[in-house]
Structure formats: C-alpha cells, structure tokens
Amino acid sequence: MPIAYTPTSVPVVVDAEKCIADKGCTVCIDVCPLDVLAVDMAKGTAYMKYDECWYCLPCEVDCPTQAVSVSIPYLLR
C-alpha cells in the first residue's frame, strides 16, 4: 500500500527570534527522550519533526535562550 502523511498541530513551539540552532546549539534536541526535535537546516532553527510528545519539558527548561515552549496538545485539553 502507498503511504500518505496527515497534518497535525504539534505542542512544541520554537521562537525563531530566540533560537540559536544556527550557531550550533542542539540542547533541546539532545535532551528530548523521544528524539522528536530536529534542526530545520533552511531556517537555522529547531522544530518539532515528529508528533510524539510526552510534554515532559526538558526541551523548554534546558533551552539556554528560553526559545522553546511546550503547550498541552489539543486532544488532551
């Protein structure tokens, strides 16, 4: 069977103004227990690549520039 992908809104939001992934920072990506964050090479910022969040918060708490915020995902609200 062919494979399709379904759009979904994700809980991890990265403020592009504050994110310093373009300077080599990977803190949020390193600490994520589910490895769902990645660097968008074109924009030079981190983003949530896979919708597999546990809203555990290390990405937000450990970010050196307070660029990351995690909201409770829609289906749980």
Add this chain to the structure above:
Amino acid sequence: MSETTRDIEIIETDILVIGGGTAGPMAAIKAKEKNPKLNVTLLEKANVKRSGAISMGMDGLNNAIIPGHATPEQYVKEITLANDGIVNQKTVMAYAQGSFEMIEQLDRWGVKFEKDETGDYNVKKVHHLGTYVLPMPEGHHVKKILYRQLRRHRVQVINRYTATRLVKDTDGRIAGVMGVNTRTADLVLIKAKAVILATGAAGRLGLPASGYLFGTYENPANAGDGYSMAYNAGAELSGIECYQINPLIKDYNGPACAYVTGPMGGYTANAGGDRFIECDYWSGQMMLEFYRELESGNGPVFLKLDHLAEETISEIEEILHSNERPSRGRFHEQRGTDYRHRMVEMHISEIGLCSGHSASGVWVDEHARTTVPGLYAAGDLACVPHNYMLGAFVYGAIAGQDAAEYCESVGEPEPDPQAVAAEAERVRAPLGRDGGVTPYQMEYKLRRMVNDYLQPPKVTTKMEIGLERFAEIRRDTARLSAKDPHELLRAMEVYAILDCAEMAARSSLYRTESRWGLYHYRVDYPEADDANWFAHVQVQREEDGTMSCFKRDIEPYIVALDDSEKAAYSKLRIANTTPKV
C-alpha cells in the same frame, strides 16, 4: 565476514548496562566503584542527561526504610500483603536492607530530602501499616546529580542507540547485545561479559484514550524493550499477569500524586466529595475499589484538595507543578481547575508492565541475577514487587556490584555469529521496504487490541481472541516499513510491544483465579484459589520459539505474617460505602 555482518561496528566492554534512567546509572557507578579497572559502558536510547522515568526529577521516595520509622522486616511484611502473598521475600528484603544506605548515599551526593527541625528525615505515612514516604520537594535535580557521578566514575556513555536483541555465546552465556543508532540506523555489536538490563517499564502496552500513542502514563521511551530482550534470550519472566494500572488525572494521564497530597490532607473521593477507600497506597485491591466507584452512580473519582488551607495548597502546587510531571500545572490552568475550588477528575490508566508499581518483571534473585548466566535486571523491569525509584537505585547497585565480581570469573565473550547475522537482517529489513505498513499504524492497532481484549476485568474468550489478533499482527511485521532511522526505532519498538502483549495474555490465561484486585480480576474465575495458585506464574521462550507458562513455588517466607494483619489489604473499602450501582 558475511554480507549481512559487514557493516556492523564492534565495541568491546566488560559490563554493559542498557538503560540510562534510574537503575542503569547506579549500576554502572557501583560496578566501577567495585572494580575501577573494568570497562563499564552505559547504552541509552535517548540521552542519559534527561532519560527514563525521572527525567524531570521525583517528588518523593515511596518506600524509604529509615531506622526509627520502619524496619526491613516490617516493610517486607507490608509488601508481601500488598502483593497478595506472591513475592520472593528474599528480593524484597535485599531491597529493604539496602534502602537506608542508599538514601544516605544520595544525600551525600546532593539529592535533597525533606528533614524536620532536628535534621531527621521527615517520613510520612501513606501505606496501610507502616511509614515509608519521604518527600523530596526539591527533587528535580536527581538526573543532574547522577550524571555528575557517571562522569566522575568514568563510565563510558553511548547515547541514541537502542538495544534490539541480547546475544549469547554457543554455551548459552550472555555475550553482548545488538543495537541500532536511532539517527543513522548504523548497527553495533557490543560484546560484554555481563549485561545489566535497566530499560524500565513496558509503558506503551495499552492505548491512552486521548488519541496520542505517546501520551502514556509512563515515559513512552519505555516501550518494554527489556522485557522483550530478556524473553528472547530465554530468561524467565514472572508476574506478567499482575498488570500495572494506576489512578491518574483524566486526560493528562499523569499521576495525581496522592502520596504527596495525602500526608497534607488531600484524599481520593467520589463525586459527592466522600472518601471510599481507607488507604491511598497503590495496590490491586485499592484499584478494584477505585474502579468500582468510578463505574458506579457515585462516580467518577476525584482528588479532593478544596478543603485545605491556602498555605497547604500553595505548597502542593509548588511541589507538583515543578517536579516529575511539571506540565500538570498548565493542564489544570487551561481547564480552570484550581485546587482551591474544584476537585481534580481522575481515571484509571491504560495497562502496562512495571514491577516498580506492581510485580511484572524479569525474574531476578536477591543478587539481581536473571536465569540466564551473565544477565542481570534492575529497576522497573526486574521482578521485585513495588520497588519504585529507590528500589531501582538499590537493585541497580546490587546488580553492578555482583556483575563486577562475575566478570572476573569469565573469559572473553564470543557472540554466536549466526545470531548476530540474523538480528542484523531483522533490524535492517523495514528500511528497505517500499509501501508496507508504518510502525505507527501497526502500533496503534496492536495497542487498541490490548485495550479491547486485555484490560481488566479479564474475560477468557476475549483474551483468546486477543491472541489471534496479536498473531496476525506478528505476521504483518514482515511488511513493517520505516522511511528513516527514527521510524526504524519505532518499528523495533513494535516488536517489543507485541512480545509484551502476548506475554500479558498468556500469563493471564494461565492463572485461572483472581488475585491482586483489579490487576488480575478474571470475571469467569472471580475468587482467589490459594490451593492451586499460591505460586508465581513464569513465562519463558522455549527452544522451538513457542511461549510457555509454568508455576514456580513461592520460596519459604523469611518474615512470617501475623494472622491479624493478613486481611489488611483486602478490607480497603470504608465500611457502609458500597458503590451505588
């Protein structure tokens, strides 16, 4: 070297610890302390800085055995009762005797525990009989403290590799593990004289009602990998039918933390705000009363705090919204749930396997040894009933020390090359497939079937149908496809979840009685049957690949139970509060 094994990186170590959460780092540290000359490697699926069940810390010890407040004998008795008699008391005693020493060790390392004005540990009563709960209002630093010790002891850490299968030598002794990098899909064979499994609970077994595969009670990285690896290596597992089912905050799916709020005056209540259970300590018996109230006309069930004083509520918020699962505060805020004015709606979790809370695990003795030579287990996946975070630390230490001694008696590990080649082929297969089934779809279907057919109350025919569905999904794994290394990680986890689901169904079918309250409530065998079932149920993979169950006798108790206490955990409902049907 054959085609399939050509591109496998090989790493050699003396002791390999799999899992960098709670038990794993402690095992690695204690092995190094015991013999600093050994090479000790810690393999972690995520990053040890923030991995496992305590990535954001822990708000308290649930089972601290502190002189002057409790004794090891009293604790062994309490857990024997809480787990309906089915315990190897020697394992619980091994934990209990190491408990206080471990608290002092953690204290010296900088973990902060609550103390009273005289400097004594401020222990609280939550259990039915004894006093074992020690709050850690500043417990969010635990992982940082462990990480510092890992570096200090020169443990070699390998992050972002998931272990997929243990490998043995041709004599059946542990010789290492196969793993795959979760970002590059590169394979690795780590040769080791001893392996310590510390991979945590099987937290992705049942499916949360939210619609999110990963919105589980447990850290979803804990997919049951260790249960599956131990099973496939031929180790005995025990008590799998004694599922983990927890009371939690509805939708948020995190713990309500009655252990934190209970000693401060909070309690579990029905819709009328009335108590219906005598004791909030988690046991299957307590969960059965919880379930009955939830489903009754008095339901649902709530955590009641709205009667407490402002300063108490502020303190509760401070602890619960900064520790363990800190996103809880924003969940409540979004719905306008203020503890001062509204009770918190609760529910019961999807099923999981976790000896930290109940009793499902890889069978270990009092030295943390499994039934496979050279293989150890510690933490949530080792069968030491109700052992929680402190039990993970203590059993990690026991495993690390014993493995260090064991290493001196064995030669260089020689993994069976056929097993290595077969595993390389299995792991690589999903990457090469066009189309097929995504790991997410397969996992969703599998876990939906777990909910439909395994969630208690358990019904014989339902569990048999469940096994048919699981067998179909096992055939479907030949069509699993992964478009990148991340999806390959998820595909490998599907195999682990599938093994756990089948073990859960078969162990539950084998024990033809009811026990542990809701955890093993079989509607068609509603009574406990001590004459036939006062025994452990073990599950094991046979040489021909079939799954078999058998009984193992309970070791003679080393701490006798008083007749007057025996019924304590079967009388949890408060008198005259029958659920309204």
